[in-house]
Amino acid sequence: MNNHFSTQAVHGGEEKRKPYGALTTPIVQTSTYTFQDTAEIVDFLERKAARKAGEDLEVRDEYGRYSNPTQSAAERKLAVLEGGERALLFSTGMAAITTAVLTLLSAGDHLLMIDNSYRRTREFAKKFLVRWGIDCTLVPIDDPAAWVAALRPNTRLFFSETPTNPYLRVMDLSSMAGVAREHGILTMVDSTFGTPVNLRPLEYGIDLVMHSASKYLGGHNDLLAGTVIGPRRLLDEIENARGVLGGVGGPHDAYLLLRGLKTLDLRVRRQNENALRMARFLEGHPAVRTVYYPGLPGHPDHEIARRQMSGYGGVVSFEIDGDMEDTGRFIDRLQIPYIGPTLGGVESIAQQQARFVSLDPEERRATGIVDNLVRYALGIEDCDDLIADLAGALEGV
Ligand SMILES: Cc1ncc(COP(=O)(O)O)c(C=O)c1O
Numbered sequence: 001m002n003n004h005f006s007t008q009a010v011h012g013g014e015e016k017r018k019p020y021g022a023l024t025t026p027i028v029q030t031s032t033y034t035f036q037d038t039a040e041i042v043d044f045l046e047r048k049a050a051r052k053a054g055e056d057l058e059v060r061d062e063y064g065r066y067s068n069p070t071q072s073a074a075e076r077k078l079a080v081l082e083g084g085e086r087a088l089l090f091s092t093g094m095a096a097i098t099t100a101v102l103t104l105l106s107a108g109d110h111l112l113m114i115d116n117s118y119r120r121t122r123e124f125a126k127k128f129l130v131r132w133g134i135d136c137t138l139v140p141i142d143d144p145a146a147w148v149a150a151l152r153p154n155t156r157l158f159f160s161e162t163p164t165n166p167y168l169r170v171m172d173l174s175s176m177a178g179v180a181r182e183h184g185i186l187t188m189v190d191s192t193f194g195t196p197v198n199l200r201p202l203e204y205g206i207d208l209v210m211h212s213a214s215k216y217l218g219g220h221n222d223l224l225a226g227t228v229i230g231p232r233r234l235l236d237e238i239e240n241a242r243g244v245l246g247g248v249g250g251p252h253d254a255y256l257l258l259r260g261l262k263t264l265d266l267r268v269r270r271q272n273e274n275a276l277r278m279a280r281f282l283e284g285h286p287a288v289r290t291v292y293y294p295g296l297p298g299h300p301d302h303e304i305a306r307r308q309m310s311g312y313g314g315v316v317s318f319e320i321d322g323d324m325e326d327t328g329r330f331i332d333r334l335q336i337p338y339i340g341p342t343l344g345g346v347e348s349i350a351q352q353q354a355r356f357v358s359l360d361p362e363e364r365r366a367t368g369i370v371d372n373l374v375r376y377a378l379g380i381e382d383c384d385d386l387i388a389d390l391a392g393a394l395e396g397v
Contacts, residue, residue, distance in 0.1 A: 005081070005196075005197065005265055006265040006266070008077075008080050008081060009077075009081060009261055009262055009263075009264050009265050010262045012076070012077045012080035012081060013073055013074070013075070013076030013077030013078070013079065013080050014073050014076070014077065014258070015073075024255075024258075024259075025069075025070055025073045025255065025258055026069075026070065027070050027251050027252055027254075027255045028068055028069045028070050028251050029251055029252070030064065030068075030251075031063070031064045032062075032063050032064060033060065033061040033062055033063070044059070044060055044062065047059045047060075052236075064248070064251075065243055065246055065248050066239075066243050066248075068250075068251045068254065069251075070251040070252075070254040070255050070258070071089050071248075071249065071251060071254040073254070073258060074089055074254040074255075074257045074258045074261070075087040075088060075089050075227070077258060077261055078213075078217070078227050078229055078261070079229055081196045081261070081264070082196050082200060082202060082209055082229040083196075083200055083202050083203060084202055084209065084229035084230050084231070085230070085231050085232045085235070086229070086230065086231070086232050086235035086236075087227050087228070087229040087235070088227065088228050088229075088235055088238055088239055088242060089213070089225060089226070089227055089248070089249055089254060089257070090225065090226040090227065090228070090242065090247045090248065090249060091224065091225065091226070091247045091248060091249040091250075091253075092212070092214065092224045092225065092226050092247070092249075093190075093192065093210070093211065093212025093213065093214060093215075093225075093226035094120060094121075094124070094212075094226065095226050095245075095247030096210045096211075096212075096226030096227055096228050096247075097121055097124065097190070097210060097226070098124055098128075098245075098247070099228075099238060099241050099242050099245050099247050100188065100208060100210065100228045100238050100241075101124070101125075101129070101157070101159070101188075102241060102245065103234075103237050103238045103240075103241040104156065104157055104186060104188075104234075104238075105129070105134050105156055105157060106134075107132055107133035107134065108133055108134075108154060109134050109135075109154055109155075109156040109157070110134070110135050110136070110137070110152045110154045110155040110156065111125060111129065111134060111135070111136040111137075111155070111156070111157050111158075111159060112136075112137055112139055112147060112150055112151065112155055112157070112158040112159070112185075113125055113136055113137070113138055113139070113158075113159045113160070114138070114139060114140070114141045114159070114160045114161065114164070114169075114171065115138035115139060115140060115141070115368075116140075116141050116161065116164040116167060116169050116368075117159070117160070117161040117164060117165075117190065118161060118164075118165045118190065119357070119367050119369075121159070121161070121190065122138065125159075126138075137150040141160065141162075141164065141169045141170075141171050141301075142169070142172075142300065142301065144172075144175050144179055147176075147179055148179060148183075151183055151185075155183070155185050156185055156186060157185060157186045157187070157188060158176060158179070158180050158185055158186070158187050158188075159187075159188045159189075159190075160176055160187075160188075160189050160190070161189070161190035161191075161192070161193070162189060162190075162191065162193070162194055162199070162201075163193040163194060163294055163305070163312075163313055163315075164193070165192070165193060165315075165375075166292075166315070166317045166353055166369070166373065166375040167292050167317060168193070168292045168293060168294055168299070168313070168315060168316075168317055169300070169301055170294050170301035170304045170305045170308070170309075171189070171304075172301075172304045172308070173189065173201055173204035173205070173206055173308060174204050174205070176189075176204075176206070177204050177205030177206055178205075180207075181205065186207045186208070186234075187205075187206045187207045187208070188206070188207065188208040188209075188210065189201040189206045189208070189209050189210070190210050190211070190212075191209050191210070191211055192210075192211045192212045192215050192216070192344075193215075193313050193315060194309065194313065195211075195216045195217070195264070195268050195313070196264075197216075197264060197265055197268040197269065197272075197310070197311060198268065198272065198309045198310050198311040198312070198313060199308060199309045199310075202229070202230065204308070207230055207231070207234065208228055208229070208230040208234060209228070209229045209230065210226065210227060210228045210229070211226065211227050212225075212226055213225035213226055213227050213257055214226070214342065214344075215342065215343055215344030215345070216264065216267070216268060216271075216314070216344035217257060217260060217261060217264065217344075218256060218257050218260040218344075218345070219260040219261075219263065219264065219267050219344060219345055219346060220256070220260055220345050220346055221342060221344075221345035221346070221347055221349075222256060222345075223253045223256040223257060223260070224249070224253065225249050225253050225254070225257050226247075267346065267380055268311065268314065269311065270380045271313070271314030271344075271378050271379070271380060272295075272311035272312060272313065272314060273383065274314065274378040274379075274380070274381075274383045274386060275293065275295070275312065275313060275314045275315060275316050275378045276293070276295045276312060277383045277387065278316050278376065278378060278383065278386065278387060278390065279291055279293035279295060279296050279316045280296070281387050281390070281391075282316065282318050282390075283296060283298070285394060286321070287320065287321050287322075287394040287395075287397035288318050288319065288320065288321060288394070289318075289319040289320070289321050289372070290318060290319045291316065291317075291318045292316070292317040292318065293312065293316045293317070294309070294312045294313070295312030295313075314343070314344065314377060314378045315343055315375060315376070315377045315378070316375075316376050316378070317353075317373060317374065317375045317376070318373075318374055318376070319370060319372045319373055319374070320372045320374060320397055321372075321397060322372055322397055323371060323372060324352075324354060324371040324372070326372070326397060327352045327354075327371060327372045327373075327374060328352055328355065329396065330374070330393055330394065330396065330397055331350055331351070331352050331374065331393075333392065333393035333396055334350055334389055334390065334393045335389050335392075335393075336348060336381060336385060336386055336389045337349055337350040337376065337377075337379070337386075337389075338350075339351055341356045342377075343375070343377030344377060345377075345379060346379050346380045347379045347381075348376070348377065348378055348379035348381055348386060349376075349377045349379070350374060350375070350376045350377070351374070351375050352371075352373070352374055353369045353373045353374070353375050354369050354370070354371045354373065357369050376390075
């Protein structure tokens, strides 16, 4: 059935008839799954082999590092919401990225990555992958000529994020997929800030989408998870690597994620609205130097975002007219948002990015995070209250 997004968010991927007649998918809290006898093991192995050979059949669970029924339901729902053949769940977003990239690349391969991506993703590429003989070139998000110039005969993967954390630059996914197709390389997009409500990268020809599900997908600041979504031929390989590398999440987190996903559409629409209103309020405010939000016509990627996204997302970044200390005092005057290093949940969270990078100014400069940058991740509170609170805190700048 071709239901709309919010119907799929509630019902997609879950059996109508669940064990015990339960309405919600049960948390199957077990580390392993037992076999009645040897014949059942043989049957299991035969079905697994048939599935590997391409037959579309169900295979029972074996051990918690490979699968869990609560996790499988969450994976089916994620695949439906992103429009992919398969989804895999991981313990964190970083486990999703590292496992997928390690599956796709081998020693001697070259990776293209946008220079604006999440700093831990860049750290994985520049500090870890290089040690295993995989080179990475960082390229600007908005310069297809620079992407092509950076390509090498051994380039295998082009990784981007959109919108980026924290400057909210937007990748033109059609251009990215076009360049990759022309040169026979795979593409992977971190769509954590986009969410499948606002953006569906697979529809633009991107091969793999990933999310930190700890953010909008979970949506309640109470779980850590990551997901990779895409075609079965790639996901089957990544699943095997997950079984080896072990970055699998637990059934309880999978349940929380299933529950969070049911309200994804409602939450993200509200967060889009709150963020757009806040960005408009901040634009032109005398205590604010620059506002970064792709929904503002002055944003360098506004036209791409308008074409590609159905909402501009729930994060607004901005520079206070002040230094490191002024910005810290501004954050401390805010009454409603929490201070912390995450985003995407129902509670608003504001942070001075530099405080979470390093005490060393040189190190901060190297990451590209300026001292007066604030990342405000909107929750689902009433926007009038959030703006009144913000206006009060800005008065002291
Ligand atoms: C854009 C983006 N990708 C990936 C991650 C990593 O996700 P996790 O914290 O779930 O490992 C984050 C976390 O902040 C993020 O913001």
